[in-house]
Amino acid sequence: MRMRMLRRGGLIGLAATAALLAGTAPAWADAGDGTAKGATVDVKLLGADAVKAGPFASAQANSSPKNSFLGVKLNGVLSTGVINASAHRDEDSGEVDAAASIVGAKVDLLKALGAPISADVIEARCTATQQGQHGSAKLAGVNLGALGKVAADPAPNTELALGLAGVNIAKVVFNEQVRGEDGSLTVNAVHIRLLGGVLGSIGSGDVVLASATCGPAGLPIPMASGAGLWIGLGLLGAAAVPAALVVTRRRRLATATA
Template sequence: MRSALLRGRTVAVAVPALALLATVTPSAMADEAPAGSAYGASAAISLLPGVLGGKGIAVETGKLAASSTSGKHSADVVDVPLKGVITAKAITSSAEQDGAHGPVTAKAAIVDATIPLLAGLAGSTPKTSVISSECKSTPQGVTGTSKLLGLDLGKIGNLELGTPPNQKIGVPEVLQVIVNEQIKHPDGSLTVNALHLKLLGGQVTGALGSGDIVLASSTCAKVAGGGEPTEPTKPTKPSEPTKPSQPTRPGQPSQPGHPGGGNTNTQPPAGGPAQVSVVPAGAPETGDGSEAAGNAR
């Protein structure tokens, strides 16, 4: 049992037993955040007197069905009753990383959920068949998506499938609903909340209270080597080999333009490149050339 101060009165609040299933992973106490993490649902709200027929209560569940790459890699909870706030058939989450510094995937999902807390505003109990979020981190960057199948918020409003990130609907001073919420953090990580309900704590008719309810949340950190891949350097085209000069017969003047002008010396310059094929004296000038080839240097 714990006490919560609400409008000048102290109200005893029982934390839902289901919250005890929220496991604190070793990464929760680590100096560095895990590369990936996810959870199915969380609620931290203070309800006004009369809401849900009570005198006013505070509900704080922690992160239900929590998982991370540095702790429990998957988690699930079935038959979720959050004290009349939310019900669900099942909530699940998972977080995986390929190797110590490889790509990261984190995801969370809620199946057959209802939100009795919003029934008064919606005109009926809002419901959805599937709420899910997913993020992925690779060297090329971090991306996120979310799905809300069969979402029916009644009078509050509805959004079509494929809604862009961070779309908002709701009731002024009472409630704000953020669909496909995507939060980019200064360290490059990304959080995707499929559905985020904000109770605005207003004093108008129909006010519910204050606080936040998050459904299907996934977070992925930036992995090493992030950024666009660079274009590989193209190999340099090899230069054309230099053609050997026409061999000079013994005693025959060299061709015009040949190094040395009319010099009849057939030996290559001392220390110079061996670009001249020398035919040794006495070698036959006809035939298959096997002897000359065998003596060429």
């Protein structure tokens, strides 16, 4: 009888421990993630070979939270100084943030049309908290030539177009914000698009400068909280009662024998 009670108590104790561990395990089924990319080039200019390069300085919260690249030099397309990328997830709050920045960027794609693009600093950033997601872009020392002007902190999806003979052949989007089907938010500080297939086209493709993506924030469960805590405590209590009975019975037997 004693052995049966001890076995039962041991099994209940194991179940209680499992319940407590379930209560302490954080809910990272879809914990959220963040990525950042400094620059990506994928263009085909008329009369020239296709240029596909990057992403330069790629970072990811789940694997490589920081990355840097000394500089890019793609003749006739893009040159930069130092590129930095970072992505981070707070394990306690579940919050995610990602950022990418480029120093000394110069884009020559539109130079022949009077619109060389240059900037001292280009930055994209996104954050994801329990209240939602937010993205922003920062620009400093920007020169857009014939494209015109843009604010240092452009509104989301600010677009400037460049045309020839009344036909748009390129457009530049600042602080481009795109919502993914997975609930993520991507912020591209500068997205240059060449609109191939139209009159006067100089080529087709895209150049993205400073990009940050944030998935929804994670939802960590506090240590031993909620249902897991109460179930675990209840089972531990159930295990303690038969154990106490066994000890009491042993004492009584020992007294009777004496």
